[in-house]
């Protein structure tokens with residue numbers, strides 16, 4: 001059986017980052033349940049590569065490799081800091097570069113960090129609709145953390161740690177049900193490409 005691939009996408013633009021810490025904790029929790037390789041795409045590091053082009057065609061090879069890793073993943077963990085009540089513009093640009101059919105059926109865990117609890121539903125009214133546009137299967141439990149949930153960039157809130165385990169349980173169950181989505185997605189995507197489907201809104 002092929003080793004599954006779990007990719008974390010952290011939309012923070014600076015480092016150190018609580019968002020990155022949260023995404024890494026989720027990756028570790030899933031990896032305790034599923035035989036998988038994990039990788040993290042941290043926009044504070046690779047942002048310049050992905051933000052350098054307005055369209056995928058104009059992207060350098062290194063950027064294309066990153067997008068392909070996202071599209072080939074069996075499970076995505078998508079995390080963002082809240083910027084002006086939403087995900088970061090940089091994270092949105094990455095999603096704008098992805099092929100619109102490339103995440104269909106892919107399980108995804110949503111995570112965000114913010115400066116205040118007031119934006120705790122950003123996963124529900126910003127991130128979840130974005131992933132739903134791509135027809136990804138987002139797990140019901142999403143994660144939100146503020147500065148008070150961390151000590152020295154380590155998770156220090158037991159309730160948050162339990163939610164991470166619950167989200168990982170849900171994702172592992174979805175992965176078992178779907179058996180991984182890579183081959184199915186690749187086939188569907190190849191069909192649509194062959195029939196000349198254009199990228200754009202669904």
Ligand SMILES: Cc1cc2nc3c(=O)[nH]c(=O)nc-3n(C[C@H](O)[C@H](O)[C@H](O)COP(=O)(O)O)c2cc1C
Pocket residue numbers: 012013014016017018019020080081082083084085086113114115116117118119146147
């Ligand atoms: C440009 C900018 C806009 C922000 N807007 C919000 C906001 O609307 N709501 C909020 O709760 N926090 C906001 N914050 C705070 C960050 O979301 C918070 O500090 C986050 O945990 C930072 O994540 P990071 O450590 O991964 O960079 C903002 C921070 C920046 C830099």
